[in-house]
Amino acid sequence: MARRADPTPDVPGTRLPPELHRVWGVAPPPATRGPRAGFGVERIVATAVELGDARGLAAITLTGVARGLGVTTTALYRHLDSRDELHVLARDHALGRPDPEPPGGSWSAGAAAWALALRARYAAHPWLADLPVRLPVTPNALAWFDALLGVLRRGPFDPPGRLRAAALLDGHVRAAAVAARDLAAPGPPLQPGSALVATLGALLAERGLSRAAAVVDAGLYGEPAGHGTDDDFRHGLDTILAGLAARAGETVHGGAPHPG
Amino acid sequence: MARRADPTPDVPGTRLPPELHRVWGVAPPPATRGPRAGFGVERIVATAVELGDARGLAAITLTGVARGLGVTTTALYRHLDSRDELHVLARDHALGRPDPEPPGGSWSAGAAAWALALRARYAAHPWLADLPVRLPVTPNALAWFDALLGVLRRGPFDPPGRLRAAALLDGHVRAAAVAARDLAAPGPPLQPGSALVATLGALLAERGLSRAAAVVDAGLYGEPAGHGTDDDFRHGLDTILAGLAARAGETVHGGAPHPG
DNA sequence: ACCTGAACACCGTTCAAGT
DNA sequence: ACCTGAACACCGTTCAAGT
Numbered sequence: 001m002a003r004r005a006d007p008t009p010d011v012p013g014t015r016l017p018p019e020l021h022r023v024w025g026v027a028p029p030p031a032t033r034g035p036r037a038g039f040g041v042e043r044i045v046a047t048a049v050e051l052g053d054a055r056g057l058a059a060i061t062l063t064g065v066a067r068g069l070g071v072t073t074t075a076l077y078r079h080l081d082s083r084d085e086l087h088v089l090a091r092d093h094a095l096g097r098p099d100p101e102p103p104g105g106s107w108s109a110g111a112a113a114w115a116l117a118l119r120a121r122y123a124a125h126p127w128l129a130d131l132p133v134r135l136p137v138t139p140n141a142l143a144w145f146d147a148l149l150g151v152l153r154r155g156p157f158d159p160p161g162r163l164r165a166a167a168l169l170d171g172h173v174r175a176a177a178v179a180a181r182d183l184a185a186p187g188p189p190l191q192p193g194s195a196l197v198a199t200l201g202a203l204l205a206e207r208g209l210s211r212a213a214a215v216v217d218a219g220l221y222g223e224p225a226g227h228g229t230d231d232d233f234r235h236g237l238d239t240i241l242a243g244l245a246a247r248a249g250e251t252v253h254g255g256a257p258h259p260g
Numbered sequence: 261m262a263r264r265a266d267p268t269p270d271v272p273g274t275r276l277p278p279e280l281h282r283v284w285g286v287a288p289p290p291a292t293r294g295p296r297a298g299f300g301v302e303r304i305v306a307t308a309v310e311l312g313d314a315r316g317l318a319a320i321t322l323t324g325v326a327r328g329l330g331v332t333t334t335a336l337y338r339h340l341d342s343r344d345e346l347h348v349l350a351r352d353h354a355l356g357r358p359d360p361e362p363p364g365g366s367w368s369a370g371a372a373a374w375a376l377a378l379r380a381r382y383a384a385h386p387w388l389a390d391l392p393v394r395l396p397v398t399p400n401a402l403a404w405f406d407a408l409l410g411v412l413r414r415g416p417f418d419p420p421g422r423l424r425a426a427a428l429l430d431g432h433v434r435a436a437a438v439a440a441r442d443l444a445a446p447g448p449p450l451q452p453g454s455a456l457v458a459t460l461g462a463l464l465a466e467r468g469l470s471r472a473a474a475v476v477d478a479g480l481y482g483e484p485a486g487h488g489t490d491d492d493f494r495h496g497l498d499t500i501l502a503g504l505a506a507r508a509g510e511t512v513h514g515g516a517p518h519p520g
Numbered sequence: 521a522c523c524t525g526a527a528c529a530c531c532g533t534t535c536a537a538g539t
Numbered sequence: 540a541c542c543t544g545a546a547c548a549c550c551g552t553t554c555a556a557g558t
Contacts, residue, residue: 015455015456015458015459016456016459017448017449017456019448020448024463061549061550061551062550062551062552063549063550063551071523071524072523072524072525073550073551073552074523074524074525074552074553074554075522075523075524077552077553078521078522078523082551082552083550083551083552132438132442132445133438133439133442133443133488134442134443134447135443135447135450135481135482135487136472137447137448137450137456137460139463139467142460142464142469142472143467143469145472146464146469146470146471146472146473149471149472149474149475150471153471159475159478159480160480162475163475163480163487164492164495164496167439167487167488167492167496168492168495168496168499171432171435171436171439171496172431172432172435174435174438175431175432175434175435176431178392178393178434179393179427179431182392182393182394183393183394183395185392187394187395188277188279188280188397189277190395190397195275196275196276196277196397198275199275199276200276200397200402203284203399204402204406207399207403209402209403209406210406211406211409211410211413212396212402212405212406212409213406214409215409215419215422215423218419220419220420220423221395222395227395227423227427228393228427232424232427235424235428236424236427236428236431238503238507239428239500239503239504239507240499240500240503241503242502242503242506242507243498243499243500243501243502243503243504243506244499244503245506246502246503246505246506247498247499247502321530321531321532322531322532322533323530323531323532331542331543332542332543332544333531333532333533334533334534334535334542334543334544335541335542335543337533337534338540338541338542342532342533343531343532343533
């Protein structure tokens with residue numbers, strides 16, 4: 001409890017586990033004397049985010065960041081403990097702060113707005129969806145979590161119900177982001193009328209998978225417009241919100257309105 | 261259209277794109293003469309699945325498979341085009357065939373049974389959830405797809421509605437599988453009363469994130485029993501099914517019954 | 521205090537040989 | 540036909556030096 005004389009604030013963050021020091025900004029004694037570092041954690045993280053945005057999570061490597069900064073890979077270990085910590089820092093940076101919550105509106109409209117806003121962050125940084133799922137323990141992740149809990153408080157949920165709803169909505173955003181990104185990648189040519197579609201239809205019929213065959217034959221299968229799109233995300237979101245309302249004894253007609 | 265004299269069946273599969281030949285079993289001219297291979301695609305794939313089950317998708321490497329089989333890495337290229345093809349084959353093998361559909365029952369009970377069965381496959385092979393999302397074009401993936409379309413045909417959906425519902429259910433299984441696996445991994449100690457929880461509460465209060473702070477302080481945050489569990493999966497599934505029913509103008513009381 | 525360089529164990533993939 | 544071995548470009552991480 002003794003206050004220290006130096007300018008370092010006596011923040012509670014200093015009791016965080018070591019791997020969370022840097023993401024909470026309590027790690028490095030500012031180091032204002034001695035040979036100044038040619039680069040800092042900020043530039044490392046910014047470079048990591050750029051690499052991920054351009055070429056995916058696999059491109060967020062210590063080697064790649066070092067190349068981008070013009071230093072050796074091993075120099076990064078002065079600023080970082082491991083590649084895992086780089087991922088922690090990059091995630092929180094890419095997440096950013098959520099938009100301020102508009103005051104009024106129903107819980108379901110608020111939840112829809114939250115989900116769309118998070119979806120937009122995943123769209124800007126698709127590699128976010130490839131990081132492991134963690135309980136939010138970093139500043140920006142917790143700010144998003146707090147914002148969602150705020151809108152859900154206006155809904156018919158008890159505290160555990162809020163957490164379950166939050167997990168469901170978060171999972172949907174993540175799943176939709178992965179699907180949108182992966183299905184947009186070039187794959188086998190599934191356009192209606194293509195040789196592959198005809199072949200697939202024949203193989204499915206041969207194996208008695210008639211219902212999948214019907215979908216393929218109807219040309220519903222290869223339309224990239226039909227899968228993993230924003231419409232799909234919206235449909236799933238409205239379905240989840242309708243389900244939450246229905247299970248709480250409420251009724252919502254026509255789903256949540258589109259915000260914005 | 262000319263029938264060939266040799267015993268190779270004139271299957272339509274021979275018109276598939278090359279990267280799908282092996283997974284459909286139409287690739288290698290059986291090669292019954294000449295020096296027999298010491299190992300085949302079957303043993304490669306079985307080894308790959310074992311590696312993934314034991315140590316995750318990152319462990320499914322050509323190097324690891326070769327080590328397991330006692331051959332050099334480069335020898336695998338006789339049987340495989342790339343690591344990607346290994347992933348395609350391993351996924352279809354781990355997915356297996358879906359269980360035969362029980363005859364009667366409501367569409368929602370059938371959909372719940374389908375989701376639980378797929379969830380069980382993801383539990384047995386957690387690395388499945390890390391593979392990229394693809395439209396099903398392999399035999400077992402298509403069999404699962406066909407099974408789900410079969411139960412959804414009994415529900416209030418038009419063909420595009422069936423596809424949207426299928427995407428939503430598939431995404432939920434995947435998201436729940438990832439969350440369950442990742443949250444089960446050892447992380448920072450978030451037990452109620454731990455130093456981290458106290459510190460986090462203080463930091464959140466300091467930043468005005470009062471609703472997240474309340475969750476943390478109430479001890480709802482660190483209970484591993486509360487997040488990513490089978491209960492969470494069930495809750496989300498029932499919510500989605502209730503939402504699908506509600507949006508189709510139906511009403512389901514109390515969610516879908518638990519099968520089994 | 522900060523960075524470099526060598527070293528090690530690990531990847532996927534290509535190509536030239538061996539049998 | 541099948542496998543080995545060398546080579547190349549790429550990883551994360553540790554340790555001993557350099558300035």
